[in-house]
Amino acid sequence: LGALEFSLLYDQENSSLHCTLLKAKGLKPMDSNGLADPYVKLHLLPGASKSNKLRTKTLRNTRNPVWNETLVYHGITDEDMQRKTLRQAGGLGISVCDEDKFGHNEFIGETRVSLKKLKANQKKNFNICLERVIPVDRGGDVEERGKILVSLMYSTQQGGLIVGIVRCVHLAAMDANGYSDPFVK
Numbered sequence: 001l002g003a004l005e006f007s008l009l010y011d012q013e014n015s016s017l018h019c020t021l022l023k024a025k026g027l028k029p030m031d032s033n034g035l036a037d038p039y040v041k042l043h044l045l046p047g048a049s050k051s052n053k054l055r056t057k058t059l060r061n062t063r064n065p066v067w068n069e070t071l072v073y074h075g076i077t078d079e080d081m082q083r084k085t086l087r088q089a090g091g092l093g094i095s096v097c098d099e100d101k102f103g104h105n106e107f108i109g110e111t112r113v114s115l116k117k118l119k120a121n122q123k124k125n126f127n128i129c130l131e132r133v134i135p136v137d138r139g140g141d142v143e144e145r146g147k148i149l150v151s152l153m154y155s156t157q158q159g160g161l162i163v164g165i166v167r168c169v170h171l172a173a174m175d176a177n178g179y180s181d182p183f184v185k
C-alpha cells in the first residue's frame with residue numbers, strides 16, 4: 001500500500017501536538033492513469049468530533065507525494081498523551097486517502113501511533129508501512145467499540161453482493177448524553 005514518513009512533536013508548554021506529514025512512497029495506484037491524488041487525514045482518538053480531524057492538501061497525480069505540511073492539535077494535555085490505549089485515547093489515527101473528482105474519497109491505507117511513546121518536546125520521526133486495516137489487539141489493550149451483525153449474500157441474478165445490516169449492540173457512547181446517533185457506512 002506504500003509507506004508514510006511523518007514526525008510528531010508534543011510541545012508541552014503550549015499543550016499542542018505537531019504532526020508533520022513529510023511524504024509517502026509507493027502508494028497504491030488508485031486512478032485509471034495508474035496514479036493517485038493523495039491527502040492525509042488525521043484523527044485524534046477517541047472521539048468523532050470535527051475538531052479531532054485534520055487534513056493535508058491534496059497532491060495530484062502522484063504515488064510519491066511530498067506534503068511537508070504540519071498540522072497542529074491545540075489543547076492537548078499531559079493526561080491526553082498518557083492515556084492507556086490507542087483506541088480509548090492518546091492515539092493518533094493517520095489515514096492516506098485518494099481524492100476523487102466525484103467526491104468519492106477512497107481509502108488507501110492507515111497507521112496508528114500511541115502518543116505515550118512520545119517524550120515531551122522531543123521530535124520523533126516515523127517511517128511506517130501503511131496497513132489496510134489496523135489489527136485489533138485482543139490482549140485487552142483495545143477498548144471494545146461494540147458489535148455488528150451483518151448478513152452477506154451474493155446474488156447471481158442481480159450480479160452483486162447484498163449486505164444486510166441486522167443490528168448493533170454495545171456501541172461506544174459518542175455523545176455527551178451517553179448515547180450515539182449511529183449509521184452504517
